[in-house]
Amino acid sequence: MLVTERERLRDDIKAWSQTFGTERNALIPILQEVQKKYSNISQYAMQVIADVLDIHPVEVYSVVSFYSFLNDKPKGKYVIRLCQTISCDMQGKDRVARQLENDLGITFGETTPDGKFSLEFANCLGMCDQGPAMLINDQVYTHVTPEKVHDILENIRRTFGVFALETKEGHH
Amino acid sequence: MSNTSAKDDKFSRAPVSQRPMVVPTQEGGIGGQVSVTIDSVDVKVPLGTTILDAARSIGIRIPTLCYHEDLCIAGVCRVCVVEVEGQRTLQAACAYPITAPTKVKTHTRKVRQARRHIIDLLLSNHYGECYTCSRNNNCELQSLAKEYGVDFFRFGHPTEPRFEIDDSSHSVIRDMNKCVLCRRCVRTCIDMQEVGVLEAVYRGADTRICTFQDKPLADVICINCGQCINRCPTGALRANDPTDDVWAAIDDPTKHVIIQTAPSPRAAIGECFGLEPGVPLTFEMNTALKLCGFDRVFDTNFTADLTIIEEGVELLLRLKKALVDKDPSISLPQFTSCSPGWVKYIEHFYPEYLPNLSSAKSPQQMFGAVIKTYYAQMHNIDPKDIVCVALMPCSAKKFECNRPEMTSSGFKDIDYGLTSRELAKMISEAGIDLPKLHKSPFDDPFGTATGSGVIFGATGGVMEAALRSVIEIVTGIRVEEIFEHADIIPVRGFEGVKYAELKIEKVGPVPDLLKGLFTDFNWLLGATLKVGICHGTANAKKVMEDIKAGGKFSQCHFIEFMACPGGCLGGGGQPIPTSPAIREARARAIYAEDSAYTVRKSHENPDIVKIYTEFFKEGPCSHLSHHLLHTHYTPRGKYIAE
Numbered sequence A: 001m002l003v004t005e006r007e008r009l010r011d012d013i014k015a016w017s018q019t020f021g022t023e024r025n026a027l028i029p030i031l032q033e034v035q036k037k038y039s040n041i042s043q044y045a046m047q048v049i050a051d052v053l054d055i056h057p058v059e060v061y062s063v064v065s066f067y068s069f070l071n072d073k074p075k076g077k078y079v080i081r082l083c084q085t086i087s088c089d090m091q092g093k094d095r096v097a098r099q100l101e102n103d104l105g106i107t108f109g110e111t112t113p114d115g116k117f118s119l120e121f122a123n124c125l126g127m128c129d130q131g132p133a134m135l136i137n138d139q140v141y142t143h144v145t146p147e148k149v150h151d152i153l154e155n156i157r158r159t160f161g162v163f164a165l166e167t168k169e170g171h172h
Numbered sequence B: 001m002s003n004t005s006a007k008d009d010k011f012s013r014a015p016v017s018q019r020p021m022v023v024p025t026q027e028g029g030i031g032g033q034v035s036v037t038i039d040s041v042d043v044k045v046p047l048g049t050t051i052l053d054a055a056r057s058i059g060i061r062i063p064t065l066c067y068h069e070d071l072c073i074a075g076v077c078r079v080c081v082v083e084v085e086g087q088r089t090l091q092a093a094c095a096y097p098i099t100a101p102t103k104v105k106t107h108t109r110k111v112r113q114a115r116r117h118i119i120d121l122l123l124s125n126h127y128g129e130c131y132t133c134s135r136n137n138n139c140e141l142q143s144l145a146k147e148y149g150v151d152f153f154r155f156g157h158p159t160e161p162r163f164e165i166d167d168s169s170h171s172v173i174r175d176m177n178k179c180v181l182c183r184r185c186v187r188t189c190i191d192m193q194e195v196g197v198l199e200a201v202y203r204g205a206d207t208r209i210c211t212f213q214d215k216p217l218a219d220v221i222c223i224n225c226g227q228c229i230n231r232c233p234t235g236a237l238r239a240n241d242p243t244d245d246v247w248a249a250i251d252d253p254t255k256h257v258i259i260q261t262a263p264s265p266r267a268a269i270g271e272c273f274g275l276e277p278g279v280p281l282t283f284e285m286n287t288a289l290k291l292c293g294f295d296r297v298f299d300t301n302f303t304a305d306l307t308i309i310e311e312g313v314e315l316l317l318r319l320k321k322a323l324v325d326k327d328p329s330i331s332l333p334q335f336t337s338c339s340p341g342w343v344k345y346i347e348h349f350y351p352e353y354l355p356n357l358s359s360a361k362s363p364q365q366m367f368g369a370v371i372k373t374y375y376a377q378m379h380n381i382d383p384k385d386i387v388c389v390a391l392m393p394c395s396a397k398k399f400e401c402n403r404p405e406m407t408s409s410g411f412k413d414i415d416y417g418l419t420s421r422e423l424a425k426m427i428s429e430a431g432i433d434l435p436k437l438h439k440s441p442f443d444d445p446f447g448t449a450t451g452s453g454v455i456f457g458a459t460g461g462v463m464e465a466a467l468r469s470v471i472e473i474v475t476g477i478r479v480e481e482i483f484e485h486a487d488i489i490p491v492r493g494f495e496g497v498k499y500a501e502l503k504i505e506k507v508g509p510v511p512d513l514l515k516g517l518f519t520d521f522n523w524l525l526g527a528t529l530k531v532g533i534c535h536g537t538a539n540a541k542k543v544m545e546d547i548k549a550g551g552k553f554s555q556c557h558f559i560e561f562m563a564c565p566g567g568c569l570g571g572g573g574q575p576i577p578t579s580p581a582i583r584e585a586r587a588r589a590i591y592a593e594d595s596a597y598t599v600r601k602s603h604e605n606p607d608i609v610k611i612y613t614e615f616f617k618e619g620p621c622s623h624l625s626h627h628l629l630h631t632h633y634t635p636r637g638k639y640i641a642e
């Protein structure tokens, strides 16, 4: 990481701690902000956060590793999360999963070589009555079928760069 | 119990909303008692007492695993489950505060089955064989399995390790295949030591105890205190054990193997041989060491006395430069430097205060330097053939003796750091029944030590030893005339942070030893010497934060810091288990040994006087003593490299 980038990160975290406070309970909101702006929470960010909140880096790491929506490694611009919990499973999530893997040429837990898509499983998204359910960044897709998968992905591919789904300042 | 709320504790890590309520007790003035029936025994306990404590108070045993007397409650293992009338599910006794009349059953069929299942489940994830394990016969998981009659692996047993063993550290080895996720190490390292090396990461079945980003222990900020080892119920954490190398040195006829023994192991090693805590075995241990084959057995107390002289004189020099010469570059308060855990802590967390740290080496390292120079010359032994072993209560000493700067004798000053537990193993291996042995004295020339060296083992001990000497040197009055029996009670005891003041009302002539450094002590007349003492690095943090904020400790002249709770007697190499009661018993043994000495002040030790006339001829804090007995430190900072 470049020095200037580190400085920017540090200033940002300091600023967020002004908003959210420096008690331990400011941890999650600050992590969410870091992730929103930088797309992942780097080791450096974790150490700065620990410093600001007067806790230990390993505690920040513990929290980041606990939540699947927080990540410490760069991910694709579009993170696809397919629900793997029982209702969606019974409604055909396996077929959707296979279609996603085929279409993207990666398996779950991986990111496409061009850095555009990451594929992972999520647990219940609260859309059990409309399964299989899937999240792409902040957008929910319901009643997903293998046929729809292709259309959804194509749609995203066509709108790279301008579409509102994109996370800000994605990592390559 | 105090009736102020824990919410006022500004040092608590928890957000205000999550800090525990302290339930006022009758003793505290308000509050009250509540009645509870445990297995049909009625008892009244203070409101808020846990079921576990209530049961213990009437002699009912409830098994535990994640619970530890030194640590906050976690309630994660569920081994302590009991039936509580009116509750649908079983409750964890260690985490259930009694706030209303309650009926509890501790060993119904349901309870026994649940506990057995919990143990079976733990074993289904536990890769390890007891007979190759460092904790064989002293393992809480093993005992539970025995207690609950585990005779087969109901849910299976892993046949392959899941994790690589992390042996990167000189001090602590982590084998997470044996971890039961009780999180005692996490609570120890974060709450008790404020170092924060370990945490539970990931979630559910993937949960494991990890360092930051799963880096090797040697690459993260660990102060090597070993407190996590002492509280781990299993063999998942253990010390880096050099006994094979030590045996090899003993068996090598060309090597002259020397062992120095620190004050704390002798007060505790009996625990490894089934004795109650608090039975000192100093002289039996000397016999055992000879039987094991060590060529010489010395007492670290000798260099503890040497440390007191060097560190005490360093303090007087600093005071003079600050008070008389008004030299602004002098850093006060001076901090003690004999606890290697504390030294590494300050190097990481407060590197800007390193100038305050006394440059004197720890007694262990001074001993090594003296052995491989003074002693080698005296006995005409080539220092390269000398193997210096240090018996210590401490796992951080293993790191300390491997510091690259600790080679001022031209050799590695100390070759191996051995813990009390490791020596107990060597003694058993040699077929020796330690408690039954006859007594032998220490070997000369470092056989005479003083009580001041002995009390280094307890928190406040270094301060007491230093004060005994500094007071006499400066005032010319015998300490006994100020403090009865030279027992400086205000600096003793297990309070986390202590503070004491002493007014210097008279000064005496400069003793011969210091004539080269001072002409008189008149500049100290009327001054008030202020000292601080703390143990456990969480308390060290409190003191350091106070100093940073310009509080009362910033006005101190001398502060003793010990990384381990209770001081060295609670060190990370001491026998397992540990608890406040065990540490108190060890402290009693140490103070009893101190009062048994005829010479109780470092500067009166005839061997110390001799070494300054024969070897360190220019006196304390001189050129040669600086070279051999003093060291420098590394500002490490707390950033963990990617």
Ligand code: SF4
Residues within 6 Å of the ligand: B126, B127, B128, B129, B130, B131, B133, B134, B135, B136, B137, B139, B140, B141, B142, B178, B234, B235, B236
């Ligand atoms: S940790 Fe305990 S149960 Fe496991 S192998 Fe070692 S002694 Fe046996």
Ligand code: SF4
Residues within 6 Å of the ligand: B172, B188, B189, B193, B195, B196, B197, B198, B221, B222, B223, B224, B225, B226, B227, B228, B229
């Ligand atoms: S040795 Fe001390 S600092 Fe290191 S992990 Fe254990 S408790 Fe923490």
Ligand code: SF4
Residues within 6 Å of the ligand: B178, B179, B180, B181, B182, B183, B184, B185, B186, B209, B228, B231, B232, B233, B234, B236, B237
């Ligand atoms: S390493 Fe030991 S103390 Fe730490 S969680 Fe595992 S079993 Fe418990």
Ligand code: FES
Residues within 6 Å of the ligand: A083, A084, A085, A086, A087, A088, A089, A123, A124, A125, A126, A127, A128, A131, A133
């Ligand atoms: S099970 Fe998939 S959304 Fe609930």
Ligand code: FES
Residues within 6 Å of the ligand: B063, B064, B065, B066, B067, B074, B075, B076, B077, B078, B079, B080, B081, B092, B093, B094, B095
């Ligand atoms: S001892 Fe009570 S839950 Fe572990």
